[in-house]
Amino acid sequence: MRKIVKAVVVFVAIVMAGVTYRFIAWLPPVNTPAGGILGTLLPFLREERPELTLDLLRERITLAPGFGMSVFATDIPGARAMRMTRAGDLLVSSPPTGQVFLVERDRDGDGVADGQRVLLDQLKAPLGLDFHLDWLYVGERDAIGRVAFDHDAGRVVGSYERVVTNMASGSGGHSKKPIRFGPDGLLYVNVGSTCNACLEDDPRSAAIVRYTPEGQREEVYATGLRNSAGFDWSPRDGKLYATDNGRDLLGDDFPPCELNEIRQGEFYGWPFANGDRIPDPDFGEGRDDEILRSVAPVHEFRAHNAPLGIAFIRGDWVPGDYRGAAIVALHGSWNRSRKDGYKVVSLHWHADGSIEERDFMIGFLRDEHVIGRPAEVAEGSDGALYIADDYADAVYRVVYGRGEGVLGGAEFAAGEVATRGEVARYERDELDPEVIALAMIEGPEQFDALACGACHVDTAGASGNLVVLDGLAARYSPESLARYLAAPQAPMPPVELDEDARRQLSIYLLESHP
Numbered sequence: 001m002r003k004i005v006k007a008v009v010v011f012v013a014i015v016m017a018g019v020t021y022r023f024i025a026w027l028p029p030v031n032t033p034a035g036g037i038l039g040t041l042l043p044f045l046r047e048e049r050p051e052l053t054l055d056l057l058r059e060r061i062t063l064a065p066g067f068g069m070s071v072f073a074t075d076i077p078g079a080r081a082m083r084m085t086r087a088g089d090l091l092v093s094s095p096p097t098g099q100v101f102l103v104e105r106d107r108d109g110d111g112v113a114d115g116q117r118v119l120l121d122q123l124k125a126p127l128g129l130d131f132h133l134d135w136l137y138v139g140e141r142d143a144i145g146r147v148a149f150d151h152d153a154g155r156v157v158g159s160y161e162r163v164v165t166n167m168a169s170g171s172g173g174h175s176k177k178p179i180r181f182g183p184d185g186l187l188y189v190n191v192g193s194t195c196n197a198c199l200e201d202d203p204r205s206a207a208i209v210r211y212t213p214e215g216q217r218e219e220v221y222a223t224g225l226r227n228s229a230g231f232d233w234s235p236r237d238g239k240l241y242a243t244d245n246g247r248d249l250l251g252d253d254f255p256p257c258e259l260n261e262i263r264q265g266e267f268y269g270w271p272f273a274n275g276d277r278i279p280d281p282d283f284g285e286g287r288d289d290e291i292l293r294s295v296a297p298v299h300e301f302r303a304h305n306a307p308l309g310i311a312f313i314r315g316d317w318v319p320g321d322y323r324g325a326a327i328v329a330l331h332g333s334w335n336r337s338r339k340d341g342y343k344v345v346s347l348h349w350h351a352d353g354s355i356e357e358r359d360f361m362i363g364f365l366r367d368e369h370v371i372g373r374p375a376e377v378a379e380g381s382d383g384a385l386y387i388a389d390d391y392a393d394a395v396y397r398v399v400y401g402r403g404e405g406v407l408g409g410a411e412f413a414a415g416e417v418a419t420r421g422e423v424a425r426y427e428r429d430e431l432d433p434e435v436i437a438l439a440m441i442e443g444p445e446q447f448d449a450l451a452c453g454a455c456h457v458d459t460a461g462a463s464g465n466l467v468v469l470d471g472l473a474a475r476y477s478p479e480s481l482a483r484y485l486a487a488p489q490a491p492m493p494p495v496e497l498d499e500d501a502r503r504q505l506s507i508y509l510l511e512s513h514p
Helices: 002-026 036-041 054-060 288-293 409-414 433-449 478-486 499-512
Strands: 067-073 082-084 090-094 099-103 116-120 129-132 135-139 144-150 155-164 179-181 187-191 207-211 219-223 231-233 240-244 257-262 299-301 307-312 326-330 343-349 355-362 374-380 384-389 394-400
Touching: 067 090, 067 099, 067 355, 067 409, 082 129, 082 374, 082 384, 116 155, 129 179, 135 179, 231 307, 240 307, 257 307, 299 355, 326 374, 326 384, 343 374, 433 499, 478 499
Parallel strands: 307 374
Antiparallel strands: 067 394, 082 090, 090 099, 099 116, 129 135, 135 144, 144 155, 179 187, 187 207, 207 219, 231 240, 240 257, 257 299, 307 326, 326 343, 343 355, 374 384, 384 394
């Protein structure tokens, strides 16, 4: 009897060992400070998060030549999407707390916010933020809400209302809702997949969906996008570009993450294809037609780098080769045997259509040790770039021409603004007086014909809810303002004028708003 029991025990042990081996072999590598899916379940897999100090950042962080950064804000748990108010304050979403923070503008010029406070609370994992007219919109886990916003006072007015409800909430980290208003005045929403790779039941999942500002006329705009966590319209060509996170569990180096040019009605491959229409080993068989009609990415990031936020630089506060470039936050891998990503890169379009990827902000990852995870990017109207780090719970402010590397408050305040030619400004004496005279005649007519007064005040100092066009001459030249008018920041629509007429309107605006 003992021999029988012993044999059974040995047999069971062998079977269990085989099952355990197969289970472990199936599991993805877990190698991330946040622990990924398994790290959430097994906290002991996580690394201890280091204290964020200037000394640590100076030791680790390197920026592109000529750029300097300061730690603009801290203690914003899981800091994600950012939008700047008309007054220059920065709104930052905090999905884990259900809050949206208002981070006060830097009045004393030391590169650090003058304060911060909770603007909205008790939301469901808020991520996406954007303004439309005098409404602040918020992308929650399963809804889109809005509330009236007083930009001058930095406070909400009235009650928060949800204009879109019953959205697919997703799972596995894809439940958050990035949002942006497009040049067409419509609200675009990324709805991530509910899984790593599967056939979705809801056509809105793994797609970009758009709505009217009132949350009506729901339309699936583009599909086959596993998780396009960041998207923006290029000032170079006016096209919509979106990052997309490739699927997991196919090894360290496949599939690539993607940048896609998003066109209405197009299919981008997931879950049948990965990268440049390579059939998926689990879902690609028998899907030749879908794979053939899918749109290949215009750029591939390294596998599992997890590109999230993207912002095109519209201002002239940067050197020429960065004007119109896209800045992308690579959140970093969680299921590679060795970590990868954890940095910010810039994408530069060449005349032949090719895209060059350059390191812009690196050092968060060194020797498998991580001190930060860039997540979102936003360009401010103050001539600065803001980077949200949801691991360090911080927001960094990046400027050009004040010195390089990590700058403390005193260093930042003492720094010089970029030299002439690096930041465009209006030089009146460089223009022919007759050109200015003509612009002052035709400019007001163009302003009225385009109904610019529906959103902007044509007289500095006027009150009300419209945007006052003060201080343009300090930030733009006629050429740079004309380029901006051709492909402005959403929700402002492109100015439908020819090049000469846009320049005349620009000169008029610069003359009127020094």
